[in-house]
Amino acid sequence: MQDFGAAFLHAFELLLSFDPDLMEIVGLSLEVSLIAVAIAAIVGMPLGALLAVLRFPGRGAVLVVLNAFMGLPPVVVGLMVYLLLSRAGPLGLLQLLYTPAAMIVAQCLLVMPIVAALTRQTVEDLHREYDEQLRAFGIGPLGRVATLLWDGRYSLLTALLAGFGRASAEVGAVLIVGGNIDHVTRVMTTAIALETSKGNLALALGLGVVLILIAMAVNALVLALRNTADRLSYA
Amino acid sequence: MPDGTCARPLQADLPAGGRAILPLSGRGLKVMHDGRALLDLEEIQLSGQGLTAVMGPNGAGKSLLLRVLAGLVTPGRGAVLWGEVPPRRDLRNRLGFVFQNPVLLRRSALANVAYVLSHAGLSRKQARSEARSVLVRARLGHLADRPARLLSGGEQQRLALARALALTPEVLFLDEPTASLDPASTLAIEEMIGAARRGGTRLVLVSHDAGQARRLADEILFLHRGRLIEHSRAEAFFEAPASREARAYLAGEILL
Numbered sequence: 336m337q338d339f340g341a342a343f344l345h346a347f348e349l350l351l352s353f354d355p356d357l358m359e360i361v362g363l364s365l366e367v368s369l370i371a372v373a374i375a376a377i378v379g380m381p382l383g384a385l386l387a388v389l390r391f392p393g394r395g396a397v398l399v400v401l402n403a404f405m406g407l408p409p410v411v412v413g414l415m416v417y418l419l420l421s422r423a424g425p426l427g428l429l430q431l432l433y434t435p436a437a438m439i440v441a442q443c444l445l446v447m448p449i450v451a452a453l454t455r456q457t458v459e460d461l462h463r464e465y466d467e468q469l470r471a472f473g474i475g476p477l478g479r480v481a482t483l484l485w486d487g488r489y490s491l492l493t494a495l496l497a498g499f500g501r502a503s504a505e506v507g508a509v510l511i512v513g514g515n516i517d518h519v520t521r522v523m524t525t526a527i528a529l530e531t532s533k534g535n536l537a538l539a540l541g542l543g544v545v546l547i548l549i550a551m552a553v554n555a556l557v558l559a560l561r562n563t564a565d566r567l568s569y570a
Numbered sequence: 571m572p573d574g575t576c577a578r579p580l581q582a583d584l585p586a587g588g589r590a591i592l593p594l595s596g597r598g599l600k601v602m603h604d605g606r607a608l609l610d611l612e613e614i615q616l617s618g619q620g621l622t623a624v625m626g627p628n629g630a631g632k633s634l635l636l637r638v639l640a641g642l643v644t645p646g647r648g649a650v651l652w653g654e655v656p657p658r659r660d661l662r663n664r665l666g667f668v669f670q671n672p673v674l675l676r677r678s679a680l681a682n683v684a685y686v687l688s689h690a691g692l693s694r695k696q697a698r699s700e701a702r703s704v705l706v707r708a709r710l711g712h713l714a715d716r717p718a719r720l721l722s723g724g725e726q727q728r729l730a731l732a733r734a735l736a737l738t739p740e741v742l743f744l745d746e747p748t749a750s751l752d753p754a755s756t757l758a759i760e761e762m763i764g765a766a767r768r769g770g771t772r773l774v775l776v777s778h779d780a781g782q783a784r785r786l787a788d789e790i791l792f793l794h795r796g797r798l799i800e801h802s803r804a805e806a807f808f809e810a811p812a813s814r815e816a817r818a819y820l821a822g823e824i825l826l
């Protein structure tokens with residue numbers, strides 16, 4: 336118990352003194368996860384919206400697969416990306432393995448199905464409401480996608496939030512493709528796992544606290560935005 | 571001012587004579603559902619000028635008829651022609667539709683109008699400035715920057731109508747645009763309808779309000795159970811309806 340209290344104290348010391356090692360790890364984590372979510376959003380949102388708008392044979396099967404991919408195990412995605420990027424793999428020449436870029440790729444693959452599937456759901460609800468009006472305006476499929484994504488923007492924050500939560504919390508994928516190399520690919524989750532196993536509880540706890548604070552800050556921000564939208568009837 | 575140069579942005583794209591949708595005709599239109607004919611009309615044609623009021627009891631098929639003519643519902647049998655061609659997406663912005671429950675985008679009133687203008691090919695800036703003058707003409711200028719969905723029911727209806735009129739459509743369908751509005755808002759809508767008609771827009775209006783139909787309509791289509799029971803000049807219709815159903819409807823009897 337004493338250990339625990341001391342570890343906590345030390346953790347806050349590290350936090351309040353902006354310990355450079357800690358800050359570096361936090362910075363890289365944010366960078367990797369935010370870029371992964373941004374790419375996943377740029378690709379996944381239009382994809383999800385297109386799935387909401389279009390009717391084609393096999394659509395049901397696509398939706399089942401997409402929804403199932405929301406729960407892909409991070410280690411499996413990590414393994415796939417590892418195989419792709421390893422020296423003998425098809426993309427081995429890029430020499431991306433054990434770099435932040437590899438971690439971004441892995442997290443992006445994890446997050447994209449979540450963003451696309453949640454976008455599909457949100458946009459489909461909105462489309463039900465807008466469909467006839469947009470048809471009366473003569474808007475084609477791509478115009479529809481753009482309109483629905485824009486008008487659903489506040490509701491779609493939830494999809495981004497879920498994606499970011501997934502990216503920032505996972506260990507397995509970044510560990511496999513990043514390798515948890517100090518000053519290169521060490522992020523919060525992999526560092527917590529390592530420091531805990533080394534018995535360095537203060538650093539692990541400090542990182543854990545930061546991780547939770549970030550999650551809360553992001554959630555608060557999204558909630559505030561959505562409240563504004565509700566007030567304006569834009570949500 | 572951009573107003574002068576782009577107030578009628580689409581005129582240049584129209585074929586000679588400027589009419590792409592008219593004459594609008596339907597032949598042998600039939601919409602079935604579960605073995606019941608929701609709509610069953612031999613022939614209907616809209617041409618020239620003026621306003622056609624569609625009347626009939628709830629469930630008669632008035633809204634459905636408008637949807638079919640506007641190309642939003644494809645009839646099971648029969649065909650609608652806009653000019654010489656079946657309904658086409660690229661002609662849609664020559665045609666306006668104000669739904670029984672209008673759908674306003676989750677944007678400001680101004681952005682709702684600018685939306686249709688920019689989809690018709692105006693630049694963002696042109697669309698916004700033209701949208702502002704559309705709102706001012708509809709006496710909604712003071713509401714331009716308000717979220718459309720926070721407007722009152724009457725203001726929303728006027729906005730939906732102003733939006734539908736923004737491209738000066740050739741044909742405008744209005745599905746009970748003044749249901750549940752107070753007399754002042756009703757008057758405002760009727761004034762906008764009158765202005766559109768003077769501007770040459772062919773109007774089709776669904777209304778349960780006999781007074782309104784009398785004020786605005788040139789001709790009446792009376793529907794009952796999906797069938798066209800009566801098609802007559804407005805004065806004749808209100809003076810002496812030819813059918814038993816129309817007589818009963820106008821007398822306020824419940825039609826079954």
Ligand SMILES: Nc1ncnc2c1ncn2[C@@H]1O[C@H](COP(=O)(O)OP(=O)(O)OP(=O)(O)O)[C@@H](O)[C@H]1O
Nearest residue numbers: 603608626627628629630631632633634635670776
């Ligand atoms: N998509 C649909 N599927 C099944 N039935 C429909 C559909 N659309 C309309 N109907 C039915 O067709 C009939 C005509 O509907 P419509 O909305 O045209 O009536 P209306 O004359 O506009 O009535 P109201 O005055 O109440 O607006 C109704 O019985 C309605 O239930």
Ligand SMILES: [Mg+2]
Nearest residue numbers: 632633670745
């Ligand atoms: Mg109706």
